[in-house]
Amino acid sequence: MIPQRIFIPLYIIFIFFIFSSCQKKASNLVPINTKAEVVKLISIADLFNENKKTDSAFFYYNKVKFICNPITDTENYVSTINDMAAIQQNHADFIGSESTIIEALPYIKYLKTPKLAWNTYVTLSFNYLNTYDYKNAILYNQKALTLKTESWRNLAAKNNIAVILMEEEKYTESLKIFLALITKQEVKSDDEFYAKVLDNIGFCYFKINDLKNAISYLNQSLKIRQKEKRPFDLGKSYIHFAKFYKKSNSALAKKYMLLSYKQFSIINNVDERLCALKLIIENSSNQELKKHSIIYVNLVDSIFEVRQKAKNQFAKIKYDSKKDRDENLKLKTHKAENELQLERQKNRNIISYIIIVFSLSLILVLYFYLTSRGNKEKIEATYNSETRIAKKLHDELANDIYHTMAFAENKNLSIPENREQLLTNLDAIYSRTRDISKENTTIITDENYVWVLTEMIAGFNTPNTNLTINGLDTIIWTTIEENTQITIYRVLQELLVNMKKHSSASLVEINFKTLNKNIIINYSDNGYGIDINDIAFKNGLHNVENRILSIKGEIDIDSGPGKGFKVFIKFPF
Structure with a gap:
């Protein structure tokens, strides 16, 4: 370890020689044109993205972000940020996606292509929707509406606002927007969009207790979706039918719940499968309840692990890229300073050279020492964090799951009180899992x-x-x-x-x-x-x-x- 009382005087001498020999700083650095490299990297990233290799795609998009000039090449910069945020969003990393997408906001004013700004606003609104910030979710859709883009984008933004109002349980306000949308020719000519709006209208009518209109619109939507045969859309229709019949015809409701679960399983949409499973569990008993409860718990555990790994991976890619960039800048700066120093001190005596070389050596030794110590501290912190997480998972989450499984095996779940207790236990497990995730996110x-x-x-x-x-x-x-x-x-x-x-x-x-x-x-x-x-x-x-x-x-x-x-x-x- 270098004693501070030795290092500081030598460092002051080094700084003195630099400033005494330098009359002005070099200010004629020519900026490098990186556009060709940016286009090349984007092509590589796009290819990985199309082939569903999102980790590699994210890595190359992140490289683009660091070399792309956001003012002179705004289109590529914002487009890249949007693609990175979309990848994180698709992995349910909504906080990480939000952190990424807001990096594009300061440069929206430089864009010449409004659709890129539209994509940014809509992506950000979707992150806010999934983190329950409905006010900002609506705000950014309204920003998207102010842009001069294709008419279908405005219709999509209006649809998004209506969906957010549904999440806020403002069904009457939502219904007004949906009813206005189905009068538009662009909506009618797009079967997927049209069926989605019809389905949401039916659900809104159901929520305001207009059952006649509700079943009519739900049936219209289902008829179109059965022709299109898209598993996700069919699953959404079936789950709305399940909720519609839940009180009036439990057998029919159960049928639609199972159909919904089947469709979402085809495309492995975990979030929607969990929603369908929750309805099935609420309307099951005995062995069937136990079976679906175990599936629910296993699914929650597996998706938590997968998504947490994805979040950590994306965060690491961003961190490593920033670290490499900072180190490269430091190396370039040191090189420029050394060249300037050598040029201006070529006529100095040997003593000046010795002092300068010695001072540089001390700086390099300190730099590597601090880097080594920092890496060691990071490793120790990572180990402690992993140990703490493992202990929580074992001591808290695993015990709760075992207790819940034992409860399901030993209690008569046809009794309402026992069934309610099981659901309470499952909800507590979910909450604890979410809390552990929040405690270990990057700050x-x-x-x-x-x-x-x-x-x-x-x-x-x-x-x-x-x-x-x-x-x-x-x-x-x-x-x-x-x-x-x-x-x-x-x-x-x-x-x-x-x-x-x-x-x-x-x-x-x-x-x-x-x-x-x-x-x-x-x-x-x-x-x-x-x-x-x-x-x-x-x-x-x-x-x-x-x-x-x-x-x-x-x-x-x-x-x-x-x-x-x-x-x-x-x-x-």
Whole structure:
């Protein structure tokens, strides 16, 4: 290890010689034209994408993103960003897709092709829809409507808005849009689009209890879809029929549930299969209930693993590319500086050369030392994270699944109370799986950090828990170290998870403020509280305490049975 007291004076000498010998910086660097390379890489990526090799396609699209000039070659840049976001979206990585697609937004104004802007807005709206941000989902479809594009794109954007309103259970508003759409010739001439709108109209009528119109439109849609024979569209029709007949004719409803599951299985659409399975489980009993429950649990487990691997893979591709690019820029910068230094110091004496070479050697040694230490810390962090995840999966998720299977085997599931308990257990398993996924996602620490932190905190806001945040946007997070940002994110996440698991709080408040070059965070909830001398609980907060101490911060916990839970955090910036 290089002692700082030796390195710093030598480094100052090196800087002095550089500035004393350099009268001006070289400013005549000629930008490289990368358009030919961009076109070549896009062709390779497109070929992989067409052959469903999305990991390779994502890799080459990401290479394009780093060498493409977003201002002089905006079309290729935005198109590439759209393709990357679409790949992540198809793997259900909606947060990752959103993070990718927003990189295109600053350059929309340079586009000459409106359809690329339309694709960007619609892709972003779909991500918001799948993360339940309906307000922004509608907003970006409305932005798409303002563009001068083909009429079918405007109709598609209107259809998207109607679908979002359906998700918000605003069926009357949604119905008005759908009814207007089926009067358009472009819709009528497209059987797939026309059948989709008819099916949604029928479902909206069903939800507002106009059963006569509902069955009429559902039948019209099904008739068209049976001719087209598209498994996904048939599955959607069948599942709407199942919901329509669920109360009036359970046998017929069950038939449509099974038909829907069969169609979605043909194309291996996991999300829709899970929806169909959930309906089947709700309307099954005994061995049939057990059979479908096991299928449901296994399907949830398998898709979680597959999607998590895909998310990690895409995140790694982006991270590795950025790292390589940064290192290449550093190497080019060092090379230019060295050449300039040699040119301007050719008449200096041998002592100057020795000092410069020695200083450069120290810098290189320090660089490789810091790189090696950083890699070691990353490996240790990865190992600890994997160990923690494995422990959670074994201690929590696996035990819950075993308990649920045992419950299904030993209880009479024809009894409503037992059936309801099984569904509750399955829902708890799903929630726990989703929580583990959220706890281990990559944390963004750029200018979007405030938004990401807000989204994470807001995710704990439920009908039974009112959560408020004050002062978050008053802090300039971009001036705070990346490690500190990640630490605060994880600490707040840990506190909120503990709140959700243990406190049953109905009110949670998190306040941020700065004072004397320190950031202060006050967390409080009105939950059950706990005796701070409780050893088990202190162990639960061990990670929180260690994280705060690692950033040279202070933490104070105040709680008691029936007195809620309060945490005071202070750290320098």
